[in-house]
Amino acid sequence: MSIQVADDKKIIIKVPLGTPTFLAENFIREKKDWITKQLEKVEKQSELADSMGPLTDEDIRQIKKKARVVIPQRVEYYAKLAGISYNKIFIRLQKSRWGSCSVDGNLNFNCLLVLMPPEILDSVVVHELCHRRHMNHSKEFYDEVLRIFPDYKRCNKWLKQNGGVYFKRIEK
Ligand SMILES: [Zn+2]
Structure with a gap:
């Protein structure tokens, strides 16, 4: 199983076919802190980019x-x-x-x-x-x-x- 937080804040979870739902849910629960941290990071980066403005x-x-x-x-x-x-x-x-x-x-x-x-x-x-x-x-x-x-x-x-x-x- 793998988990990924994209720049648009989408959370992508990849689970092998046939994995029981409870195992996938456990995995997500275990990774909760990591997900929160990644989302904060994405948010902070986009705020910083906005504050500096786009490059002309x-x-x-x-x-x-x-x-x-x-x-x-x-x-x-x-x-x-x-x-x-x-x-x-x-x-x-x-x-x-x-x-x-x-x-x-x-x-x-x-x-x-x-x-x-x-x-x-x-x-x-x-x-x-x-x-x-x-x-x-x-x-x-x-x-x-x-x-x-x-x-x-x-x-x-x-x-x-x-x-x-x-x-x-x-x-x-
Ligand atoms: Zn290289």
Whole structure:
């Protein structure tokens, strides 16, 4: 059984076919505190996004301009530091992800990263660069990430908690 709280506050519960109702109900009851916490988080993020207002086309133009200067610099810095090669860097406005790495070594980054504290951008850069060595999220992959960027766990947690606000600001 699994449970998920979506950005629109929908609660999605997945139960294997044939599970007795009482077991599903128990599961939901057990997860009540977690659900409440997730709903509060979604609510807080949308309030914060509302208070900051949506990003205008001009805002996004400026953000992209900055990102196309800053992100390649950070990629080059960490690539050199770790001795990792890469192909091309693409910077786009994306609505659901922060970065990705393709099999042919191209790196994609979300321009919104430049609105965040600099160490958050760095943590995403290091994550994608390490996919050049490990195309998965194995222990070996994370060992490599932590070796290059010891503060990774804290930054990743920050991104998980606060990243949604940035996506909300481009939803309009
Ligand atoms: Zn990854």
